Amino acid sequence: MSRYSAESAAARPFRIAGQVAVVGALVLGTTAFVATTKTVTLSIDGKASTVQTFAGTVDQVVRGADVAIKPADLVQPALGDAVGNGSVITVNRSKEVTVKLDGAQRTVQTTVPTVDALVRQLGVASNSVVSLAGSTTLEPEGSVVDITTPKDVTVLVDGQSVTRTTAAETVGDLLGELGLTLGANDHVSLAANAPVVTGLVLKVTRVDTGKADTVTEPIPFSTDKTDAPDLPVGQTKVVQPGVAGSLVKTYQVVTVDGREAGRTLVSQNVTVQPVAQKILVGTKQPAPSSTTGGNTGAAAPAVMNEAMWDKIAQCESSGNWSANTGNGYYGGLQFDVSSWMANGGGQYAPNASLASKAQQIAVANTYYAKAGLRPWGCAWAASS
Numbered sequence: 001m002s003r004y005s006a007e008s009a010a011a012r013p014f015r016i017a018g019q020v021a022v023v024g025a026l027v028l029g030t031t032a033f034v035a036t037t038k039t040v041t042l043s044i045d046g047k048a049s050t051v052q053t054f055a056g057t058v059d060q061v062v063r064g065a066d067v068a069i070k071p072a073d074l075v076q077p078a079l080g081d082a083v084g085n086g087s088v089i090t091v092n093r094s095k096e097v098t099v100k101l102d103g104a105q106r107t108v109q110t111t112v113p114t115v116d117a118l119v120r121q122l123g124v125a126s127n128s129v130v131s132l133a134g135s136t137t138l139e140p141e142g143s144v145v146d147i148t149t150p151k152d153v154t155v156l157v158d159g160q161s162v163t164r165t166t167a168a169e170t171v172g173d174l175l176g177e178l179g180l181t182l183g184a185n186d187h188v189s190l191a192a193n194a195p196v197v198t199g200l201v202l203k204v205t206r207v208d209t210g211k212a213d214t215v216t217e218p219i220p221f222s223t224d225k226t227d228a229p230d231l232p233v234g235q236t237k238v239v240q241p242g243v244a245g246s247l248v249k250t251y252q253v254v255t256v257d258g259r260e261a262g263r264t265l266v267s268q269n270v271t272v273q274p275v276a277q278k279i280l281v282g283t284k285q286p287a288p289s290s291t292t293g294g295n296t297g298a299a300a301p302a303v304m305n306e307a308m309w310d311k312i313a314q315c316e317s318s319g320n321w322s323a324n325t326g327n328g329y330y331g332g333l334q335f336d337v338s339s340w341m342a343n344g345g346g347q348y349a350p351n352a353s354l355a356s357k358a359q360q361i362a363v364a365n366t367y368y369a370k371a372g373l374r375p376w377g378c379a380w381a382a383s384s
Helices: 003-036 058-064 115-122 171-178 306-317 337-342 357-371 379-383
Strands: 038-044 047-053 074-076 088-092 095-101 104-110 141-148 151-157 160-166 201-205 207-219 223-232 236-240 245-256 259-272 277-284
Touching: 038 058, 047 058, 058 088, 095 115, 104 115, 115 141, 151 171, 160 171, 171 201, 207 259, 223 236, 306 357, 306 379
Parallel strands: 038 088, 095 141, 151 201, 223 277
Antiparallel strands: 038 047, 074 088, 095 104, 151 160, 207 245, 236 277, 245 259
């Protein structure tokens, strides 16, 4: 063996020792690296991620994750707090949310992450209707949340009063929620876009214009009178009985909540024509008696109220006590035959035109005692 070889063998223990020292240093350095690295959970607005970091404080971790913190943001733990392996850091950034609560709009500053958390923060009823799903994440800007709280309302419809708690936003929504179908002519006391408020009373009026009603009405018959010279004066004879006709009318009926409110005639049709009644009216004068003018000659009582009857006769017949114009009324006071006979005129003559003035006044006084001056159309003349 050469001297060089011998020296190398002698130096070998020292080289091994040096290598061991280097390896040891590397091991110690790796151990120190592992010992200072931390695993931290970082949650930003409800979204969590795992971060490997050398940072010693919350602020350093957040900055290292490129998260900009504003004064209004909520950070837990505090920015200056130390972090260790397994720490959980929660950052809820401040958000400006437009909230429409029962139609009233305002801007809310909040750090909660979701719509559901915002609703709880506002303290509104849990059964409110919200325009966004509860799990929706709120954006730092631009989020709009429409909230309608439940309200007690009363709806009057179809003869019933329905009271319920509803979160419907408008009257139209409420009607849809109740399943009410409106007819073309139905009336609602408020417009469909009117807001629903607590204590609301809504009236739905059912209007039906499509009903028809058919009614049959009689048509009165007319009466035709013909003078009959072979019948005595005061007698009549029906030669053709009258028959009423029939008229069918059709109406369009308007009902309001089931009750008729009006009707309009749509059509009418004569189904049976009326038949006129024909009557013969006697005009044959009785044969004159032995006394002038057919008078029986019976004596009349003393004349009473002569001045009053003269005034009435002047109006009724122009003072002609023998008037007989063929209109069925006779004498100065224009008696018809039935009234003349009913009040004792038959003892004097068949009709008043054949009786004397005194006899006519006697019959008139008898009638006057029963009915006053009402039977005479010219009664007013008595006081003139």
